[in-house]
Amino acid sequence: xxxxxxxxxxxxxxxxxxxxxxxxxxxxxxxxxxxxxxxxxxxxxxxxxxxxxxxxxxxxxxxxxxxxxxxxxxxxxxxxxxxxxxxxxxxxxxxxxxxxxxxxxxxxxxxxxx
Amino acid sequence: xxxxxxxxxxxxxxxxxxxxxxxxxxxxxxxxxxxxxxxxxxxxxxxxxxxxxxxxxxxxxxxxxxxxxxxxxxxxxxxxxxxxxxxxxxxxxxxxxxxxxxxxxxxxxxxxx
Numbered sequence: 493x494x495x496x497x498x499x500x501x502x503x504x505x506x507x508x509x510x511x512x513x514x515x516x517x518x519x520x521x522x523x524x525x526x527x528x529x530x531x532x533x534x535x536x537x538x539x540x541x542x543x544x545x546x547x548x549x550x551x552x553x554x555x556x557x558x559x560x561x562x563x564x565x566x567x568x569x570x571x572x573x574x575x576x577x578x579x580x581x582x583x584x585x586x587x588x589x590x591x592x593x594x595x596x597x598x599x600x601x602x603x604x605x606x
Numbered sequence: 607x608x609x610x611x612x613x614x615x616x617x618x619x620x621x622x623x624x625x626x627x628x629x630x631x632x633x634x635x636x637x638x639x640x641x642x643x644x645x646x647x648x649x650x651x652x653x654x655x656x657x658x659x660x661x662x663x664x665x666x667x668x669x670x671x672x673x674x675x676x677x678x679x680x681x682x683x684x685x686x687x688x689x690x691x692x693x694x695x696x697x698x699x700x701x702x703x704x705x706x707x708x709x710x711x712x713x714x715x716x717x718x719x
Contacts, residue, residue, distance in 0.1 A: 535696055535710040580648055591656045594708060596648035
């Protein structure tokens with residue numbers, strides 16, 4: 493079983509609508525969850541982090557976490573063409589020597605249609 | 607601050623050649639990481655370091671080596687390059703707290719022919 497799973501997409505959403513991206517993870521002890529945005533040919537950029545159950549809002553972005561269901565989601569309101577990118581879900585796990593490591597999902601490719 | 611820098615940006619290697627991918631960060635982060643990203647896939651951890659002189663293997667370490675002699679630098683060495691190592695390589699760093707926000711370099715696109 494993959495540690496972090498995402499639908500690879502592509503997910504196509506009309507401009508102005510809400511884009512919903514989902515992620516499930518297998519390690520029940522994980523405490524930190526992240527959403528990275530990656531434009532084509534660029535490096536990942538952190539856009540949201542969430543550590544406790546519930547919702548966390550930042551501008552047009554809302555991250556949702558449900559630890560009981562091992563589920564993280566990202567909502568993008570009022571989607572813009574500039575939101576077209578691949579969104580990577582990442583979950584932290586404890587590695588050797590106390591290191592905090594991130595395990596990434598394969599990413600969901602999102603396209604916003606004008 | 608330049609953040610995380612990587613060199614080179616692009617490289618083509620022949621099978622069996624060796625090379626070193628350079629990574630430097632100026633944020634005084636103690637944790638550094640090397641990932642590879644194959645087309646249409648997420649990032650897979652190759653090696654990581656929790657501080658100077660301390661390194662450990664990630665998910666896909668075979669065919670690679672690392673060293674960490676300073677806080678700032680974390681080079682990745684490819685010995686005997688193989689076509690399976692064709693990928694984009696990202697270096698990242700973080701403060702290494704319990705909430706690790708990783709900052710990524712621009713990446714190195716490597717092709718092995």
